[in-house]
Amino acid sequence: MNLPLQHLPTTPVAMYRAIVGIGMLCALLIVGIYQATAERIAENEAQALAEAVAAVLPTAQVLRSIAVASDGGIADVDASLQKLPAFVGYDQSGKLAGVAITAAGMGYQDTIQVIYAYSFSDSAIVGLRVLQSLETPGLGDKIETDPNFVANFEQLDVSLSAAGNELAHAVETVPNGSKEHPWQIDAITGATVSSEAIGKILDTSAQQWVPLLVRHREQLIGAPEPVEN
Amino acid sequence: MAQPTTNQFIKGLWQQNPIFVQALGLCPALAVSNSAINALTMGLATSFVLLSSGVIISSIRSLIPREARIVSYICIIASLVTTVDYVIKAISLDLHKSLGAFISLIVVNCLILGRAEAFASRNTVGKTVLDSAGMGAGFTIALLCIGVIREVLGAGTLFGIGLFPDTFQTWTIMLLPSGGFFVLAFWLLAIGLWNDARERSAKTAEETA
């Protein structure tokens, strides 16, 4: 029932015509659809990030995106260009509310990405939300749902050592039920690997960010510049 | 053939169902069928690419030299997949995240290139539309068959709506890739048994006649 393949005799001209023609058509199609959807996609992405920041820094009204500058200080940047953006949040009266920092690291199956809030007044992590994880359903994904585990991050101590260049106590994950100090994370029974991954991600990120933030606090307190969008 | 037109469409649904009979495109079928909405989105996205690539290829088939046909088909398919990728991102980021890399991987779904090579490049646009629509619908239905079972058992919901009281025990395995294999095997078994039974009754009917 199929017709035989009916094709042109192969000449260089026919080849060029077909491939270049199809290539141009396809390029037009992709550019067109990109133009049509780019704005909507950017909106979606900004909204998703804003929701995550709002979840960990509920009092923040105005956000300012920062990154580590090449000279080791802090610089204002465009968040959409950052792999792991960080945001300084200011409340309604323009007072510094805290910093929301994204961090990532290896979990049990794949990279876990989280966003956490650092509070200057408490010298502590005061909120955590998992942005992306592929942990085992029913076990590892409890890092998002287990109320006891989530409670670890209501007030997780990340105060600095006397020298001010590192945390006084490294953030560490301890076996379930043995949390004694405010810088320890009580692990989930049966999901030790995922729990430890969170501890490690937070420790690595906080060791880098907290000393930097404290050192440059003056720079952050100043009235926020108008934020784009 | 008595009714060529309807047959072009129907064959994709049953006798030549892409998943249950031809076993084509199993990778996305197993990977993203862990919920009904994922299965439906994946099915529709694949159907769209199948249908539009079929139409384009069959309408320009006489312009494509034999030696350049695969590269031309892939080029067209890849552009259409990129389109679908952007559109899904614009509709919902969450949906895009749960389908992950599998949207981009529609490009290498052997079902699409297979239909382009075996059907669209040799048939008229009209026939190709029927064939692609049938194959796409068959693929979507098969994905839904798997996705519904996995979501109901694995999460206790259907299209995100809770079906059971809170005490329902979810079957974690259904959300894992291994659950996809088991459910697919279950459907293949059920369809095989049903075909066997039908053949047997047809044979007895023949003998008695």
Add this chain to the structure above:
Amino acid sequence: MEIASSPHVASGASVDDIMRNVVYALLPVVVFAVFAFGLSALLVLTTAVLACVGTEYVLNRVAGAPDTLGDWSVVITGLLYGLTLPPGLALWMVAVGGIFGVGVGKFLFGGLGSNAFNPALVGRAFLQAAFPSAMTTWSPAFLADRFAHISSSTLAFPFARPEYDAISAATPLSAMKFRDTGTDPMELMLGLTSGSVGETCAVLILVGGIYLVARNMMNWRITVSILATVATMTLIANTLAPGEYPQPMFMLLSGGLMLGAVFMATDPVASPITDTGCWVYGLLIGGLIVVIRFWGGMAEGVMYAILLANAVSPHIDNLVQPRVYGSRA
């Protein structure tokens, strides 16, 4: 070259004769399980056996195959399967795993003599993947009211999430892995710890094994090979880093190792038939167990080790078989 069909035993005893003796060998383990975990364990074991026997009966009827209940093999599958489950597991889950183990693990492969995997472990592996949290919640042994009270988790309504009324206990292995606490080998030996229904008392399992070996009804090479591999590897690891890895005695007596090495890995159908093959097979299982327990995400790895080795056992036979003179590779 013709190879005798399994079960490969020297005594020439018939299948049902061997199987009946395996049931005798398991009896002390079963009695101790009920003694240690009470009514819940009795219900788990009964349900496991009924689910396996029932599945075999129904599938045989459906397929029009001859009835095979008389050879006792499915009873053993049911018993072994029940012995590997946590004592407080919901009975409906026990039934699901039993149906899956016999239906998929045995029947789909062609029934007795053709199963590539140990059906009891197939059922357990399915449950482990389907209900990971129920399969790792252990009720303590020797609860005071164990003969008067059935745990509410055991009686959970079908498809409902089990509610646990006793505080869950840690198995010796999970205690070692996640809390760095060891357990006295004497307690492990006598079965005073928590764990799966039938895995806790190492002594009784060994006694059952010795009985079968004495009657020439079990391939002791596999068991010895597994135990020796685990002991040697642990000894090396323990000598190199004593603080990090446990003593060989602890490894041998804890978890499902004894039960697995004596009754599971020796499944005559899913294990190799040549003697050299048995040694290699045991080496593989022992090595995998140590690797999973030391470096894996899970506390226990006996089940996966045996299932993996089941999968390669025909290849082991092919590799170690002496080539017949004059044949080509």
